[in-house]
Amino acid sequence: MSKRYLITSALPYANGALHLGHLAGAYLPADIYVRYLRLLGKDVVWVCGSDEHGAAITIRAKKEGVTPQEIIDKYHELNKSTFDRLGISFDYYHRTSALLHHETSQEFFLKLYHKGGEFEEREVEQYYDEDFDQFLADRYIVGTCPKCGHEEAYGDQCENCGSDLSPIELANPRSTLSGKTPVLKKTKHWYFKLEKHEPWLRKWIEEGMLEGAPHHDPRAWKRHVVGQCLSWLDGGLQPRAITRDLPWGIPVPLPEAKGKVLYVWFDAPIGYISSTRQWGKEHGKDWELYWKDKDTTLIHFIGKDNIVFHCIVFPAMLKAHGEYNLPVNVPANQFLNFEGRKFSKSRGWGIEQHEYLEEFRDFPNKEDALRYALIRNMPENKDTDFKWDEFIDFHDKELADNLGNFVNRVVVLSNNYFGGQAPQSGISLKDALAEVRALAQALRTEIDSFNFRQAVLTLMEISSWGNTYLQDVSPWKLHKENPDDPAIRDCMYVSLQIVALLSLLCEPFIPFTAPKVRRLLGLPPIERGVLQEAFDKLEAGEPLLPVGHPIGKAELLFAKIVDRKDDSRLQIVNRQREKLQQVMAAEQPAAAAAPAKAEIQYDDFARLDLRTGVIIAAEKVPKADKLLKLTVGLGPEQRTIVSGIAQHFDPETLPGQPVVVVANLAPRKLRGIESQGMILTAENEKGELQFVSAPKGWGNGLEVK
C-alpha cells in the first residue's frame, strides 16, 4: 500500500467555460477517488489549476480588445468557483500565470538544458513583424490557404479546409498584429528530443517496467490508453519544439533567448508541480515528498485528448529531469456527448457547468443530481451520451426511490417504534451484515480500479439490499402482532447500521447528500479516516451507531422530479429539453448566409473558365476514402478529374450526371492521378452535396458565365 497519493486533473485552458463533458472526464472521477482516499485516511493531495498561456489567449484578448490578463482572470475565477460549487474538492487550484509556476518551469527547463542531450537547437526561418518588432507565432499569421484558397487561413491550420499548414506556405501572408506583410527572418528554437526516450517508454507502457524494475501493472491501465500510446510509439516519436517567439508566456531562461517563451505544452504539465509547491507552501508541507518519494502514487486524471501527452511526453520530461515519479496510472476517460451529439458551444448544443448551476438554482440537490447522472453514464471506456430522460430516471428511480426511500423508511420506523433511538438489540452484526460487508468491499475494489460507474451501482445495491431486508422482515407486520417482538428491534438496529454505512460510502459520489444523512442519524460530520474506522468496526462486528443513539426526524433527501403534486422540478428539466428543440428547429431553415469571402473584381471572375460537362465514367481511387476518379466530357474533349466526393455519391450512379467544371484550373496530382479541373458542388448544412449543373442534355463544353 502506498504511503501517499498525488492526484492531478487536467488543467483547464483559461479561455472558456467548461461543459458537463469536461466534468465527467477529468474532474468528477478524480473527485470521487480523492474523497474516497480521504475517507480512508490516506495522505492524498489533489492539484489542478488554470492553464493560462498560449497564443489562443492572446488572440482572443486582441479580438475582444482586452488584455490577456483580463481573459485569464475571468475564466480562472469562473472555472475555479464553478468547480467549488459542484463539490470538486481540489486541495489546490493554482494558475500558470503565477510567479511560482514561472520559476518552477524555468528551473525545469534549465535542469534539462544543463544536463545536456535532452534538447537540440534549430535555426528556422520564421515570419517577423517589423512594426511590432517581434517574431510571429503561427497563429499570428493569416493568409491565403494554398490548398483551398481560403483567405483567412492561419499559419498552422486552415479552418476552412482543415489542412495543417506551415506559415511559409501561405500566399499573401499578413501579420495579425500590424496587418502588414511580415518578413522572413532566422530565429532559434529549442526542441525536446522525445525520440530518444522511445525504448524505455515502450517497455514502461507495455510491461510496466521502469529501469529494470516493476513500476505498475500495465493491465490496470485502460485498454484504449495503452492502445493509443503504442500506436504513437509505433509511428515513431519526433523532437518537439518547446519554445516560441511570443510576448505572452514564461520567458526562456537563457540570455540568448530574448523575446522567447516556453511553448505552452511544455509549461502546462509543470503546472501540476507548481500547484503542489504552492499547496505545500500554504500548508507547511513538503511538496517534494509528493513528487519524488518512491512511496507516493502519482495518478493523472484526463480526457482522451490528453492521453499521448500524459503517457508519453510528460513522463519523458519527468524521466529526463530524473528526480520525479512517473504516473502509476492515467485513467483517461473518453468523451461525453450530449443528447446524441457532440457538445458545441457555437451551435448552442450542451450545457456548461456554471450554466447548469444557474438554470437549476431552484432545484434541490442540483449538485448531487448532476454528479450522479454523470457518474452513472461516465465515459470510462467509450464515448457515452448525457440525456435528460436518463437524468430524471437516475434521480427519481435510484437516488429517490432506492437510496432516499430506504433512508426514509428506516428513520421513520425508528421514530415510530422506538421514539427516535437506536433500539436495544443483541443481534450479531457480523452475521447480519455479512452481505453488506461484502458489497462494501466490492465497492472499494471498484473504486481502486477506477470503475466508478460500477462502484456507484454497488452503492445502490447496498441500499437495495436494505430495502429487501426490510421487506423480508416486515417489522410493520410484526408490530401489529406484538409490538415488543425482539425481531423488530433487531431489524431496525441492523437497518440503522446500513444507513450509517451508506452515509459514508455515498460521500465520494454525492457529497452534498452525505452530510444530510449524517444529520438524520444524529451522527457527527464526516472527517478524514472515518470510513476506515467504519470498516474496522464492521469487521469486528461492532455497531457504527450504538444502542440508544438518538435519531433525528425524517426528512426527504430527494424530491422526485416526476411528482404529481409538484411539477416545478420537472419544469426546470423541461426547459432544457425545450432549448434543444429550439436549437434543432433553428437548424432547419438553413438560415446561415454564406460566410462572405472578400470582394473581387469582374476580372477575377473572368479569369475562370467554367464549362458544362457530363460525367462519362467514375471509379473509386484506391486507398483514399474521399476521392473519386471521374472522366468528364467537355464537348469533344475528355478530362480526368479527381474529386473528393466519394462519401457522397456511388460511382455507379454518376455516369450521365451533368456538371459544371472549372476547366482552366492548373492540373494537380492527387494520389498519383493527375486531376485536370474541378467539379462544382453545393453543400447544405448537413454536409450533403449536390452537383451544380445545367439541365440534362443542355450540352457539353458550353461556357458558363
Added chain:
RNA sequence: GGCGUGGUAGCUCAGCUGGUCAGAGCGCAUGAUUCAUAAUCAUGAGGUCGGCGGUUCAAGCCCGCCCCACGCUACCA
C-alpha cells in the same frame, strides 16, 4: 487507406490472464405488500454475445478475413 477503440437482451451497458460468462440497471408482464417520496419486494419473459472461417477437450473472451460506429491520420484542385 493506415492506426486505435468499440459492435453482448427493446434501451443503456458489465463481462479480468479462454472452461457456473450468457449478466446488471431501466422498460415490460404477473403476483405480494403498505413503514415509506403512487415508494418497496418476488417471479418471468429465452439475446445464435456484428458476420464467416480457424485454433482448442473447451471461445463474446485467442487467430484470420469481412461489415458497421466512433476517434486520430492521409487524400476532398
